[in-house]
Amino acid sequence: MQAVTTTATTFDADRVFAALADGTRRDIVRRAMAGEQGIVELSAHYPMSFAAVQKHIAVLERAGLVTKARVGRRKVVRTNVEAIRMAQRLLDRYEQLWRDRIGRMSALLDAPGTDITGTDATEDMHR
């Protein structure tokens, strides 16, 4: 296994967003994340022509999400994990937002007298 050369790629959110907006392209990214994928083998997964799959790969390549390489006679693609990590980091921050909200929800459930509109007392009256 040869070392993967890292090129200083700038993160172009517009291109990354446009590339990930398509289900086939997301699937290519997912498969090529587990390990390099031959382009011929990849194209067998999708109900479209080989040329169409190559076009999808070209869009992903321009967005910096995958890199193409030649291994012997095979052409392969690899996912640029760094770009996916960027998305992961964004999700990590969004996770904190919801953790904080749920913490406040929990505090409200524990605080007496916050549920004036539907107290347990009124529910009991209807039973």
Added chain:
Amino acid sequence: MTVTNVTKDPEALTMVTTAEFTATPERVWRLWEDPAQLSRWWGPPAWPATFTKHDLRVGGRSAYHMTGPDGSESHGWWEVTEAEPPRRLAFRDGFANPDGSNNDELPGTESRITIEPIGDGRTRMSITSQFPSLEAMQQLVEMGMEEGLKEALGQIDGILAEDPA
């Protein structure tokens, strides 16, 4: 521990947060339904939310604003796409202009909430957040961070005010 699980899928741009509460599903539903209670948890402490309009029925719209420490306001909206009290809720939310109209220049998200009893008087709530794009996610997170930063600065101001020396 209230939050029990968080599953993130960066390729599909979704996040699922699961939490458990010692309360009935009806009680958890009212955290979402009652604008007074919702206002107390939706915004961060330094950016409290005020819901001026709220209707958790399919097609219903909500309007809210969050007020920052410097008095600036950030407006938002919800549009309910699914509502089955007290079990299911789905809504789109986004940013609004000060007049209440949708600000379509900024991205929105889609949230699906399920609420189910799990026995012993406990309830599980799961929230699935769907982002339209990575760019949208980035924009939303950066805006949230800005509020967080302002909040931290506000706390520093408070500490300085207590101890002028």
